Amino acid sequence: MAVQYPLVQTATAPLAPPVTWGDEIYTFIRKKPLGAAGAFIIAVMLLVALFAARLAPYDPYAADYGAQFMRPSGAHWFGTDEFGRDVLSRIMYGARIALFVGFVASFVGCTLGALLGVISAYAGGTVDLCLERLMDILLAFPLLILALAIASILGPAVQNVVVAISIPIIPRAARVVRSSALSVKENPYVEAAGSLGASRPRVVFQHIVPNVLAPYIIILTAQLGSAILTEAALSYLGLGTAEPTPSWGLMLSGSASAYAEKAPWIALFPGIAISLAVFGFNLFGDSLRDALDPRLRRKA
Amino acid sequence: MASYLAKRLFLIVPTLLGVAAVVFVIMRVIPGDVALLILGGDQAGHIDKAQLAAMHRQLGLDQPLWTQFGHWLWGVVRFDFGTSLWTGRPVLEELLGRLPLSLELAILATIVSVLLAIPFGVLAAARQDTWVDYLIRVVSIGGLAIPSFWVGILIILLLVIYFGWGPPLEYTPPWVNPWANFQQMVWPVVSVGYRYAAVTTRMTRSTLLEVLRDDYIRTAWAKGLHERAVVVRHALRNAMLPVITLIGTEFAFLIGGLVVTETVFTLNGVGRFVVDAVAHRDYPVVQALVFLIAFGFVVVNLLIDLTYAWLDPRIRYR
Numbered sequence: 223m224a225v226q227y228p229l230v231q232t233a234t235a236p237l238a239p240p241v242t243w244g245d246e247i248y249t250f251i252r253k254k255p256l257g258a259a260g261a262f263i264i265a266v267m268l269l270v271a272l273f274a275a276r277l278a279p280y281d282p283y284a285a286d287y288g289a290q291f292m293r294p295s296g297a298h299w300f301g302t303d304e305f306g307r308d309v310l311s312r313i314m315y316g317a318r319i320a321l322f323v324g325f326v327a328s329f330v331g332c333t334l335g336a337l338l339g340v341i342s343a344y345a346g347g348t349v350d351l352c353l354e355r356l357m358d359i360l361l362a363f364p365l366l367i368l369a370l371a372i373a374s375i376l377g378p379a380v381q382n383v384v385v386a387i388s389i390p391i392i393p394r395a396a397r398v399v400r401s402s403a404l405s406v407k408e409n410p411y412v413e414a415a416g417s418l419g420a421s422r423p424r425v426v427f428q429h430i431v432p433n434v435l436a437p438y439i440i441i442l443t444a445q446l447g448s449a450i451l452t453e454a455a456l457s458y459l460g461l462g463t464a465e466p467t468p469s470w471g472l473m474l475s476g477s478a479s480a481y482a483e484k485a486p487w488i489a490l491f492p493g494i495a496i497s498l499a500v501f502g503f504n505l506f507g508d509s510l511r512d513a514l515d516p517r518l519r520r521k522a
Numbered sequence: 523m524a525s526y527l528a529k530r531l532f533l534i535v536p537t538l539l540g541v542a543a544v545v546f547v548i549m550r551v552i553p554g555d556v557a558l559l560i561l562g563g564d565q566a567g568h569i570d571k572a573q574l575a576a577m578h579r580q581l582g583l584d585q586p587l588w589t590q591f592g593h594w595l596w597g598v599v600r601f602d603f604g605t606s607l608w609t610g611r612p613v614l615e616e617l618l619g620r621l622p623l624s625l626e627l628a629i630l631a632t633i634v635s636v637l638l639a640i641p642f643g644v645l646a647a648a649r650q651d652t653w654v655d656y657l658i659r660v661v662s663i664g665g666l667a668i669p670s671f672w673v674g675i676l677i678i679l680l681l682v683i684y685f686g687w688g689p690p691l692e693y694t695p696p697w698v699n700p701w702a703n704f705q706q707m708v709w710p711v712v713s714v715g716y717r718y719a720a721v722t723t724r725m726t727r728s729t730l731l732e733v734l735r736d737d738y739i740r741t742a743w744a745k746g747l748h749e750r751a752v753v754v755r756h757a758l759r760n761a762m763l764p765v766i767t768l769i770g771t772e773f774a775f776l777i778g779g780l781v782v783t784e785t786v787f788t789l790n791g792v793g794r795f796v797v798d799a800v801a802h803r804d805y806p807v808v809q810a811l812v813f814l815i816a817f818g819f820v821v822v823n824l825l826i827d828l829t830y831a832w833l834d835p836r837i838r839y840r
Binding site for chain 2: 256355356358359361362363364366367370371372374375447451458459471486489490493496497498499500501504508
């Protein structure tokens with residue numbers, strides 16, 4: 223007598239509860255406390271930049287010749303500079319410049335670089351060879367000197383600084399993305415997609431690009447911090463943002479060293495702001511890399 | 523090996539030609555005119571047109587760009603980088619006068635960074651996710667985050683305020699007066715060395731972490747080797763390749779990339795030379811410097827690749 227098996231067996235065990243954003247964030251904080259600290263610093267900076275107009279106690283541009291070189295006090299937490307401008311307010315507005323330049327420059331640079339890297343890897347042959355040589359040429363330039371030259375062509379203005387900083391990022395991103403696109407390209411599913419008649423753009427954007435997003439995000443977060451640093455260095459050298467725009471690097475140049483003995487706080491606080499911002503991005507980026515890199519996920 | 527070397531040496535040529543062309547074009551696109559600057563002032567209106575044209579002719583700037591480029595390249599091949607439009611002295615002579623300072627700074631900073639980075643990087647990796655690791659990571663991420671020019675400003679501030687000491691203005695080579703040289707170089711070396719130590723520490727840590735997960739390391743543990751033997755003799759040797767690449771490329775960049783540090787400490791090195799030359803639109807100087815820095819970078823890269831073969835017997839170049 224044959225046993226009757228039901229044709230379709232319905233699973234009765236309860237499904238695992240869906241992982242929510244809250245759980246993911248909680249796990250990240252617990253597993254990567256340093257990364258969470260970085261994310262916290264970035265969040266605070268973003269809020270300060272967004273609400274600078276509300277939060278800043280003074281007008282960052284308003285000179286007050288009665289209040290030059292005021293020591294840090296209840297009225298001026300971070301003191302005032304040689305024009306009597308409130309240093310805290312200028313730092314708060316400076317966060318806008320730093321974050322804007324950092325985000326836009328590294329996004330533009332990394333995205334262009336990543337696209338070139340994917341194209342280079344997918345096309346192969348002469349295209350690859352030519353693009354690689356072009357990237358070699360760009361890489362052979364010292365980053366700061368290339369930015370310096372571009373910034374002096376375009377003149378001091380925020381949008382020009384963005385261009386000057388994003389161009390040197392392109393070859394760096396292209397390198398990283400190209401090498402991982404090369405290995406993704408060899409996967410059977412890429413070949414399968416091609417044989418099923420998928421067009422070239424479809425193969426690239428549907429099958430290759432999603433699989434190189436991890437290195438793209440890693441290089442993006444890594445470049446964020448260095449873009450902020452480059453902006454500060456360019457402004458310090460007088461080739462970045464021009465006075466009176468409150469930029470952290472600019473606040474450190476000229477007057478800060480000239481009045482160092484009289485008013486060291488002018489040089490102290492903008493430097494802390496730069497360091498803290500870059501520190502936050504690096505902490506976050508570092509932990510993100512640990513979390514995204516499958517080679518590091520295995521237990522030692 | 524020989525054919526690989528020949529191929530690589532051959533590939534250097536188009537890269538350097540590209541670099542030369544890019545610098546040449548960038549310098550001609552930058553607004554501003556060295557002839558105007560030499561004749562005094564930026565107000566074109568006040569300067570005699572004929573005088574300006576004569577100056578252009580004297581500097582060779584009236585020739586078509588192609589001719590200028592060809593002329594310059596021909597000079598480079600013969601190791602003649604032309605004369606500075608600003609000082610009128612040969613570029614090579616000016617450069618050689620400033621090179622010892624930058625070279626000394628770069629070498630000392632590299633030594634300091636390697637001496638700090640490798641032990642701390644190894645320690646952080648061997649003690650991953652403990653307080654030792656966190657501390658080393660925070661200090662090294664800090665080193666990446668703190669602008670080296672700001673460290674320089676702070677050092678000068680402290681020295682000036684508390685010790686009434688200002689950095690000397692003239693460079694004293696170590697073979698003339700080692701003590702004076704030390705006093706001058708120690709702070710720049712500290713401020714640059716810390717930053718590069720941070721970069722190298724992170725690289726050492728992350729590559730070592732990857733290697734420590736390899737099968738042969740498990741074998742080494744299983745054989746009952748001591749931690750020191752496993753980490754240093756087995757893992758570190760294999761983790762060193764990317765670290766050496768990094769040290770090499772950073773060194774190549776240090777020579778030209780000390781722009782900001784040299785500005786802070788008012789050191790008259792190669793970096794300052796570049797900034798001043800860009801400001802003066804001194805084409806031959808900028809072209810020569812960028813070309814030489816790029817040349818150094820390409821050569822260092824080649825040397826690194828060759829070191830790979832020497833360090834890792836699995837790599838064979840064809």
